[in-house]
Amino acid sequence: MLTLGIPAFLLAGALAMGVPLxxxxxxxxxxxxxxxxxxxxxxxxxRNAVRVSRPTDxxxxxxxxxxxxxxxxxxxxxxxxxxxxxxxTLVLLDRGSAMRGDGWRxxxxxxxxxxxxxxxxxxxxxxxxxxxxxxxxxxxxxxALFDSLLLAGxxxxxxxxxxxxxxxxxxxRELRGADSVRVRMISALADGGWTPGLAPLRxxxxxxxxxxxxxxxxPIVHDSGYAPRPPLTALTLSARGGGFASAALGAAxxxxxxxxxxxxxxxxxxVYLLMDAPSAATAAQLLERARAxxxxxxxxxxxxxxxxxxxxxxxxxxxxRNSAGGAMWFGPELELAGAAGRxxxxxxxxxxxxxxxxxxxxxxALAKPLGSGCIVFVGAELEGGELPYQAEYPAALARLARACxxxxxxxxxxxxxDPGALALLRGRxxxxxxASALASEAGIGLxxxxxxxxxxxxxxxxxxxxxxxxVVG
Amino acid sequence: xxxxxDFLPPRMLERLGGLDLIARTIVSGFQTGVHRSPHRGAGEDxxxxxDYQQGDDVRYLxxxxxxxxxxxxxxxxxxxxxxxxxxxxxxxxxxxxAEPEGVTKARYAAFLAAALAHLMLRSGxxxxxATSGGDAKLLLPPRSRRGHLHDLLxxxxxxxxxxxxxxxxxxxxxxxxxxxxxxxxxxxxxxxxDGGDALVTSAGRLRARGDEVIVMRVLTPAESGExxxxxxxxxxxxxxxxxxxxxxxxxxxxxxxxxxxxxGIADRLRERGVEYVPLTTAQPVEEALVAWANLRRxx
Numbered sequence: 001m002l003t004l005g006i007p008a009f010l011l012a013g014a015l016a017m018g019v020p021l022x023x024x025x026x027x028x029x030x031x032x033x034x035x036x037x038x039x040x041x042x043x044x045x046x047r048n049a050v051r052v053s054r055p056t057d058x059x060x061x062x063x064x065x066x067x068x069x070x071x072x073x074x075x076x077x078x079x080x081x082x083x084x085x086x087x088x089t090l091v092l093l094d095r096g097s098a099m100r101g102d103g104w105r106x107x108x109x110x111x112x113x114x115x116x117x118x119x120x121x122x123x124x125x126x127x128x129x130x131x132x133x134x135x136x137x138x139x140x141x142x143x144a145l146f147d148s149l150l151l152a153g154x155x156x157x158x159x160x161x162x163x164x165x166x167x168x169x170x171x172x173r174e175l176r177g178a179d180s181v182r183v184r185m186i187s188a189l190a191d192g193g194w195t196p197g198l199a200p201l202r203x204x205x206x207x208x209x210x211x212x213x214x215x216x217x218x219p220i221v222h223d224s225g226y227a228p229r230p231p232l233t234a235l236t237l238s239a240r241g242g243g244f245a246s247a248a249l250g251a252a253x254x255x256x257x258x259x260x261x262x263x264x265x266x267x268x269x270x271v272y273l274l275m276d277a278p279s280a281a282t283a284a285q286l287l288e289r290a291r292a293x294x295x296x297x298x299x300x301x302x303x304x305x306x307x308x309x310x311x312x313x314x315x316x317x318x319x320x321r322n323s324a325g326g327a328m329w330f331g332p333e334l335e336l337a338g339a340a341g342r343x344x345x346x347x348x349x350x351x352x353x354x355x356x357x358x359x360x361x362x363x364x365a366l367a368k369p370l371g372s373g374c375i376v377f378v379g380a381e382l383e384g385g386e387l388p389y390q391a392e393y394p395a396a397l398a399r400l401a402r403a404c405x406x407x408x409x410x411x412x413x414x415x416x417x418d419p420g421a422l423a424l425l426r427g428r429x430x431x432x433x434x435a436s437a438l439a440s441e442a443g444i445g446l447x448x449x450x451x452x453x454x455x456x457x458x459x460x461x462x463x464x465x466x467x468x469x470x471v472v473g
Numbered sequence: 474x475x476x477x478x479d480f481l482p483p484r485m486l487e488r489l490g491g492l493d494l495i496a497r498t499i500v501s502g503f504q505t506g507v508h509r510s511p512h513r514g515a516g517e518d519x520x521x522x523x524d525y526q527q528g529d530d531v532r533y534l535x536x537x538x539x540x541x542x543x544x545x546x547x548x549x550x551x552x553x554x555x556x557x558x559x560x561x562x563x564x565x566x567x568x569x570x571a572e573p574e575g576v577t578k579a580r581y582a583a584f585l586a587a588a589l590a591h592l593m594l595r596s597g598x599x600x601x602x603a604t605s606g607g608d609a610k611l612l613l614p615p616r617s618r619r620g621h622l623h624d625l626l627x628x629x630x631x632x633x634x635x636x637x638x639x640x641x642x643x644x645x646x647x648x649x650x651x652x653x654x655x656x657x658x659x660x661x662x663x664x665x666x667d668g669g670d671a672l673v674t675s676a677g678r679l680r681a682r683g684d685e686v687i688v689m690r691v692l693t694p695a696e697s698g699e700x701x702x703x704x705x706x707x708x709x710x711x712x713x714x715x716x717x718x719x720x721x722x723x724x725x726x727x728x729x730x731x732x733x734x735x736x737g738i739a740d741r742l743r744e745r746g747v748e749y750v751p752l753t754t755a756q757p758v759e760e761a762l763v764a765w766a767n768l769r770r771x772x
Binding site for chain 1: 567570662664692695696697702703704705706707708709710711713715716717718719720721723724726727730731734
């Protein structure tokens with residue numbers, strides 16, 4: 001089926017065809033007046049005496065009209081689409097770890113309604129993804145497939161949306177015959193990983209829409225080997241301050257307290273927030289408590305040699321201090337803005353988990369199991385800048401306190417999200433992207449071939465006109 | 474004789490440049506050589522012996538042969554003709570007509586006249602030039618001297634077709650200027666208002682007094698009806714005010730009428746012993762000369 005990107009151009013070309021025709025007919029030329037010494041032997045032919053307009057060179061007229069039509073057609077962006085099949089559906093089903101439990105059941109129900117008709121026949125394509133995307137053959141899309149998926153449950157791996165987005169163009173090509181393709185993503189949209197997929201998504205071309213079906217995120221409790229005990233108490237160790245942090249931890253539900261890092265630990269706590277350099281003995285005590293099950297949060301100012309070896313961070317500790325240290329992302333729903341300084345050197349240690357990321361994607365906080373407990377390194381001064389004045393401050397500290405717990409959604413795989421992806425994730429962006437907003441070049445483009453034909457016709461027309469002028473001249 | 478395909482078409486001759494070179498090229502193609510007189514007598518080139526007859530000039534007796542054979546023979550020589558020839562070229566306005574990518578009839582006539590002059594002067598004839606049409610006059614009296622060809626070619630180059638005029642007047646003037654028997658070659662399209670009556674009469678008069686008269690009719694293929702033009706308003710260049718709306722290529726009677734006109738003139742000329750050579754500007758000039766020569770030799 002021939003489709004046109006901008007049909008108005010074809011209409012314009014068709015109208016323009018009338019111009020040479022009209023000129024040809026309107027132009028009233030006198031009949032050819034020529035000498036002929038033997039004119040005395042001619043007989044009068046009255047038809048030639050009147051000033052009539054007769055087509056003098058039909059070939060040129062036809063070529064000129066055809067040229068205009070083809071130019072209009074070429075500008076109309078013609079494309080050949082094999083066969084119309086109505087609207088097809090492409091479902092991107094998130095089977096990542098965030099979909100476990102009732103979320104998985106809901107997602108499967110949504111996919112089933114989207115893909116299976118009343119007769120149980122598949123009406124579209126199915127792509128399932130977690131860390132990678134897998135296209136399910138259409139003949140396998142049956143009610144039984146969804147039953148088996150329900151039994152199998154969701155994956156243990158986090159979802160990589162980029163993988164799903166990258167699969168769209170290839171899968172949409174399979175649906176090329178359709179008039180339009182409705183891409184429907186079924187996900188809890190609980191994690192990051194969008195950005196790498198957005199570029200191919202924007203380049204992807206399919207006539208249709210992109211739909212996001214958000215499945216409610218259901219908190220799932222994992223039975224992990226290093227899950228800490230629920231923190232009950234938090235101790236802030238600071239030589240110069242710590243009041244803000246202590247208060248914030250208290251606001252987050254952790255019973256707070258303050259102590260001097262230079263003095264031996266007198267009280268036991270589930271969480272230790274170390275904001276200044278401790279004495280060697282205190283450092284040893286803290287590490288020992290961490291190995292025993294506590295969570296030790298260390299800021300750059302407190303990372304002494306005694307502690308540094310255990311940190312989920314290697315390399316330098318060059319701290320850049322300015323008034324705009326940036327914002328830390330803890331996940332789609334938590335952003336902490338206004339840090340005064342940040343660590344600009346070093347890199348995460350092996351096995352470290354990113355608990356927060358800077359806007360530019362670098363890790364801002366890392367967590368690593370230490371014995372039965374956990375040690376967290378935060379690359380910013382937790383009481384510097386405007387951090388303590390942020391409404392999210394208590395929640396952020398509480399998130400750091402539980403950084404090693406796998407039940408907590410982690411931060412974005414160290415990648416920041418662009419505003420479009422964030423808007424989608426937060427539910428504030430458009431749920432549907434109209435096809436016209438995407439690059440649309442569906443089917444086999446014919447424009448350049450039509451343009452080539454027009455150029456060929458222009459050359460033939462030029463040659464014929466030149467030859468005619470020579471003969472007349 | 475050269476094959477017709479070896480001859481240069483007139484439009485190619487035109488590119489050669491001056492008439493002198495064109496005439497030489499035509500003559501070169503016309504391999505039958507100079508015209509030879511049918512008379513054999515006391516010329517310069519020995520032809521053959523024949524038996525002596527009473528009345529023969531004893532100066533031509535071959536005494537050496539008599540000594541060997543004991544019989545009297547006279548020597549015969551090929552005689553240079555030394556005719557008085559007039560080339561009469563039509564320069565009326567109708568001769569200025571040409572077809573696309575062709576030469577005008579006037580130019581074709583000039584080629585023909587130049588080639589004939591070349592041939593005639595080589596055979597010792599005296600050649601003169603006269604024109605008919607708007608500027609009818611006797612341009613050059615017959616001469617056979619060296620350098621006369623140059624004058625002839627110069628006048629032929631300068632001829633400008635214009636005006637109208639009857640051929641008969643030109644032939645009469647030439648006849649009056651001829652002091653002895655000679656040859657008159659008329660090159661024209663023969664488009665006469667009276668249907669050629671006066672022309673035939675004048676040509677017949679010349680023939681009757683013993684002159685050799687040759688009429689070479691020159692037309693373009695369009696005029697002859699071979700390649701008639703399409704629809705239009707046509708006019709005779711000699712009568713530009715009279716236009717005829719016609720479609721010659723769709724008019725079957727056009728060619729028939731043209732043919733009938735010229736056949737009528739040709740018949741009447743032949744009846745009076747005038748040689749008639751129909752030509753078109755599409756023919757190579759050499760081919761025209763060959764056709765004429767063959768015509769004169771007879772079957």
